[in-house]
Amino acid sequence: MRIPGTLIAHGGGPTSVLNASLRGVFEETREHRSGRLWGAQGGLGGLLRGRVLDLLRIPPRHFAEIARQPGSFIGSYRGPVTEEDLDRIIVFLRRRDIRRFFYTGGNGSMATALAIARRAAERGFELVTVGIPKTADNDLCETDHCPGFGSAARFLADAVRQIGLDQRALPTPVSLIEVMGRNTGWLAAAALLARNRPDDPPHFIYVPERPFNPDEFLTRIDRLLRKQGWVVGVVAEGLRLASGRLVHASSGSNRDAHGRPLTGDVAARLGLMISRKLKVRVRSEKPGLLFRAFASFRSEVDASEAFEAGRFAVSAAVRGESGVMVTLMRAPSRRYRCSYSIVPLERVAGRERRLPLRYLAGPAGIDEDYIRYVAPLTG
């Protein structure tokens, strides 16, 4: 009897630990001897051009190396998936007798996974679909946190700590650090980990969950400068005014797959405003892709959870679970411990989890309680 195959594809930007999830799927598939394992090269865009890779041909030793690298060994895709594409994907899977489909990604990718699961059902094609969470932004619903986030938070906290030491020695006097996270402040808020003493940076953290008020921002910086003479702050890329408009939308051709403008260089823009209004020197930094790519400093907790999430996806699929996403659950114990479960894709697809209001407090703008949430994830 021929065992039906499995295919894994990635959607959206990679992370420091995405290859660890791929390895988890690889190892568990080998262990279960559950047929061939295909990797879509270049995501669904590649799959639609027939570009798939026979992953079980890669020696496990080599896979261990791949798992330590950032980026995505099999590539990814962020283009649109049309109605026709859905049918072509089903045709492709049917032709190769692929009955299990794993898709890693964020909320947009989970919407795509759900669409594929539904189209398969409509076409009478029995396909087990399992989503594997993956986003440095940590904005997926129904999971305590997402693989990729802990490493980004670890890098951010250390970067802010070290920039803080630099600025304490020779203040700019204003230094702004821009942090990714789209419409949410999960990652930006993690900068709070850098603070040990009350006057340690970051002196403020602005997240998109709170409408941005330029006057309040300038007043705060002015007050901090008068009080302590220097200030290092964190601003999330997705800051919005009370009107809902982005504080800085990119111009030119910087648009997402749906034609919407992306966030621009927010720290640079705000820095210009500060230097003009307050007449002080300002630096702005944007580590950008390093948050999700600087694997030399990744969180080992994050890497191991990404691996386990991949393994869990396979065992869920073997049990016949379908139309679900793997979730990471935090045990209610004093010591941090993560277990895995599943949730229907409907409950995560296209939704966005924002930083809960209870975390938006304290002098820096993020409550100390948040540290208990984020610290264990940074390894």
Added chain:
Amino acid sequence: MRIPGTLIAHGGGPTSVLNASLRGVFEETREHRSGRLWGAQGGLGGLLRGRVLDLLRIPPRHFAEIARQPGSFIGSYRGPVTEEDLDRIIVFLRRRDIRRFFYTGGNGSMATALAIARRAAERGFELVTVGIPKTADNDLCETDHCPGFGSAARFLADAVRQIGLDQRALPTPVSLIEVMGRNTGWLAAAALLARNRPDDPPHFIYVPERPFNPDEFLTRIDRLLRKQGWVVGVVAEGLRLASGRLVHASSGSNRDAHGRPLTGDVAARLGLMISRKLKVRVRSEKPGLLFRAFASFRSEVDASEAFEAGRFAVSAAVRGESGVMVTLMRAPSRRYRCSYSIVPLERVAGRERRLPLRYLAGPAGIDEDYIRYVAPLTG
């Protein structure tokens, strides 16, 4: 007999290994039992307000910890030093019977050290003055390289390598990384270390030593996009047009101590130009201060050389050398080895060492030969 004291002050921005140089001075002063060791808190600006620290009171065990941190334990200063300040510094040193003065910094700081040495001579005050090189920009003359540079180069190379893996998996399609270095391209050029295969990033490196031509830049990116579909490039912050004008000067109050505008966000500016002219999506990243502050990833070769440079400064001062700067010399052996020497401050003060023309070649804009220069410094 009372032994005259020593004072050390820092000028300009710190580095990942500046505290290692401080520790070198500390250890060697203890070893020679050569009197008290004062640290100017907040550089010469702090000294002028009488803020000095008795460094030998710090337990050596604690100093070993300090030496691992970025920033500057005793602070630094980048403000102007006036003619009156010079006299006040001499008065301060004379009053405390401080006869040895160490000053770490770049070419501006060495000019200040020279001014202090000259003023002391004019006032008939016997002062031994020794400069200790320190700059992530690597632009000091007469030394093979500068403490602080190797760590910045190491971080840059790894950052570009990892951003490259990220962009290979899901290209933006254009990604620009901005690198510090003022008017020189030493640091930006070190991104070449990230390349293993011909199509690895960085696909180009633009340094200030070559006049920047916007049309050539756009043509090159367009050609790369047509050829390979994605491009990751490095641009130095100090790029200038053929006219000598900065490609992007900051506006607002972002000026240096002499009132000259600083470099602005060059990658963001060039990114905007690309997305408007070529109609493609562009990302720009500016790790900024992380180049000189991300000590978690510093070069151990750099840290140990910074320590040795501090020690060598003390032994040179004990020998009575004055009006000199410590230099790092590369032995002409196959295996990298660094020795230390001195050079008169006149030969480095206020001068700037630019990347030699012989390194400006090859498809990415930097010659492979440069790798032999920079690789050993990254540890």
